[in-house]
Amino acid sequence: MSYSYRRFHCSRCLHNEDYNTAIPLRRKKARSTRTTNQYFVDMKQVKTIGGNGGDGAISFLRLCMNDRAGPDGGDGGHGGHVIFEVSPDVKDLAHFKPLINADHGEQGYNKDCHGRNANHTVIKVPIGTIVRNTNGDILADMDEEGMMFIAARGGAGGHGNAFFASDTQQSPKIAEIGAVGEDNQYVLEIKSMAHVGLIGLPNAGKSTLLRAISRARPKVAPYPFTTVKPHLGMVLYDDYEQIAVADLPGLITDSHKNRGLGVMFLKHAERCAALLFIIDLSSNAPWKQLETLKHEIEQFSTRLSQRPQLIIANKIDLPGAEENLNLLKQHVDVPIIPISAKMGTNVTVLLKQIRILYDKEVNRKKNETSIEDPM
Numbered sequence: 001m002s003y004s005y006r007r008f009h010c011s012r013c014l015h016n017e018d019y020n021t022a023i024p025l026r027r028k029k030a031r032s033t034r035t036t037n038q039y040f041v042d043m044k045q046v047k048t049i050g051g052n053g054g055d056g057a058i059s060f061l062r063l064c065m066n067d068r069a070g071p072d073g074g075d076g077g078h079g080g081h082v083i084f085e086v087s088p089d090v091k092d093l094a095h096f097k098p099l100i101n102a103d104h105g106e107q108g109y110n111k112d113c114h115g116r117n118a119n120h121t122v123i124k125v126p127i128g129t130i131v132r133n134t135n136g137d138i139l140a141d142m143d144e145e146g147m148m149f150i151a152a153r154g155g156a157g158g159h160g161n162a163f164f165a166s167d168t169q170q171s172p173k174i175a176e177i178g179a180v181g182e183d184n185q186y187v188l189e190i191k192s193m194a195h196v197g198l199i200g201l202p203n204a205g206k207s208t209l210l211r212a213i214s215r216a217r218p219k220v221a222p223y224p225f226t227t228v229k230p231h232l233g234m235v236l237y238d239d240y241e242q243i244a245v246a247d248l249p250g251l252i253t254d255s256h257k258n259r260g261l262g263v264m265f266l267k268h269a270e271r272c273a274a275l276l277f278i279i280d281l282s283s284n285a286p287w288k289q290l291e292t293l294k295h296e297i298e299q300f301s302t303r304l305s306q307r308p309q310l311i312i313a314n315k316i317d318l319p320g321a322e323e324n325l326n327l328l329k330q331h332v333d334v335p336i337i338p339i340s341a342k343m344g345t346n347v348t349v350l351l352k353q354i355r356i357l358y359d360k361e362v363n364r365k366k367n368e369t370s371i372e373d374p375m
């Protein structure tokens, strides 16, 4: 897509050329031709079952001159654990299957041979994963690389009959069977999903914008609720910084009361550090869209409504859009960025603004941590 360089000098302090910010890079690589649509999975319920321990063996050694050479049944091997490990290699929970089984330990053999311990099944989780039980209690907050959580322990291997040999019982005919592995259910949730979330009514052009600024391929269609699951795209800058932008399902009136895609949608929004409100300039009273969006977000959580935000007026290419933009500016007292996601108008300016917002947020977080921890 080629970006047009038409600029709209519309809002104060938005086009401050003195601000030294990184330049967004245009993608050079073509989008993948894969037909399957990949969406971002930020919540998943999983059942984990540890491996069973191997059974101990009952065996008696018979030699040529000594056919009662004593018990020689070996122990069974231990079952494997299911372990979640934090890794920067994965970004979402799409690779999680609903049921995760670890391997079983091997049984014991004669001649005192012990069964092999099973390997643990290690599943990677993204940084910032929260592990809850089915009652909703937080069990682990996995926010550091390399952190591990044992989701289901494997059963211990059973002892073979050689273990039970004693002075009083020299030929025990007993052995243990391996213990059964744990069976646990968890709800995994990713605390932070993206740096920036796109918020707007259905059909506002959120997916079109994500397609324009990243290599993500959310479906675009002229009907509401095209997007029902979040998509994630990365915006690259010339200093190698990458900003994750999430395209979220459309928000409607009473979403906070669970209408439409409802609270689930707002939960996705809660996992974004900053919010971009996308207003559709083809509608007659665009400020009402902004009021609806802000009201829903405020009703859901006041903390969410205090996140850093930008207001974007989309579809500036349509006839009558510029008049609507002027009306919007009269009703709204904050800077507005007019763009056309479809034509690419002003998208570079928007990307610079996103970067400025991101840098401010990063600095704010740095200052917060240095105040908390003066060392």
Ligand SMILES: Nc1nc2c(ncn2[C@@H]2O[C@H](COP(=O)(O)OP(=O)(O)OP(=O)(O)O)[C@@H](O)[C@H]2O)c(=O)[nH]1
Binding pocket: 200, 201, 202, 203, 204, 205, 206, 207, 208, 209, 219, 220, 221, 222, 223, 224, 225, 226, 227, 228, 248, 249, 250, 251, 314, 315, 316, 317, 318, 339, 340, 341, 342, 343
């Ligand atoms: N003319 C014009 N049309 C646009 C623009 N942006 C999006 N559209 C059109 O608006 C329609 C809806 O776009 P989507 O990107 O699917 O909207 P959405 O906000 O993702 O919608 P939902 O996923 O349903 O919430 C599509 O037909 C787009 O082609 C724009 O800047 N100009």
Ligand SMILES: [Mg+2]
Binding pocket: 206, 207, 208, 218, 219, 220, 226, 227, 247
């Ligand atoms: Mg969409």
